[in-house]
Amino acid sequence: MNCYDSSFVIDYLDGEDATLDYLEANDEPHHVPAVVLFELFQGELFSEGRPQFERLRHRLGWAEIAPFDEETAVHTGRLLEELADRGRELQPRDAMIAGTAHRLGATLVSSDEDLTNPDVSDVIDVETY
Numbered sequence: 001m002n003c004y005d006s007s008f009v010i011d012y013l014d015g016e017d018a019t020l021d022y023l024e025a026n027d028e029p030h031h032v033p034a035v036v037l038f039e040l041f042q043g044e045l046f047s048e049g050r051p052q053f054e055r056l057r058h059r060l061g062w063a064e065i066a067p068f069d070e071e072t073a074v075h076t077g078r079l080l081e082e083l084a085d086r087g088r089e090l091q092p093r094d095a096m097i098a099g100t101a102h103r104l105g106a107t108l109v110s111s112d113e114d115l116t117n118p119d120v121s122d123v124i125d126v127e128t129y
Contacts (some may be wrong), residue, residue: 003031003066003101005094005110006039008129013040013059022109022129023062030063033100035093037065066100075103079123088119098124 004012009032012019023030037060044051066072076099083090090098094114101108107125110116116126 001029001031001104001106002026002109002127003033003097003104003106004036004063005033005097005108005112005115006036007111008109009036009040009060010043011111011129013056018129029106031066031100031104031106032060032063033066033097034068035096035100039093066104068096068100072096072100072103075099078102082123083119086119086122088117090114090120101125 008019008022012023037057040056041051041053044053044056076095079099079102080090080095091114094112098108098115098120102124107127108115109127109129111128114120116128120126
């Protein structure tokens with residue numbers, strides 16, 4: 001099972017071949033954290049013209065949106081504790097994304113160096129694309 005961060009989803013929406021190749025090569029459940037969907041919606045507010053929220057959501061039809069609920073918050077807190085023991089901090093949104101992957105038991109797919117560094121990848125499965 002894979003969980004995709006903002007870097008992957010933005011590259012996918014921009015038509016980056018690496019993301020399309022990755023999805024084709026990984027035929028397993030795909031999840032996008034709700035916080036990533038929020039970041040995309042936020043970006044829509046700053047784009048030209050009217051925000052295209054429904055169109056954006058439709059383009060992510062290949063993935064299930066993973067909620068950030070109480071259980072995910074607990075997993076995120078535990079993840080932050082483990083990272084703090086290693087001297088590593090994450091920004092709140094990155095923590096929520098990593099915590100969602102952690103709760104799902106999924107591999108986090110990212111090109112964000114804040115998430116692909118050895119401290120994080122020692123605690124959760126992380127892959128680049």
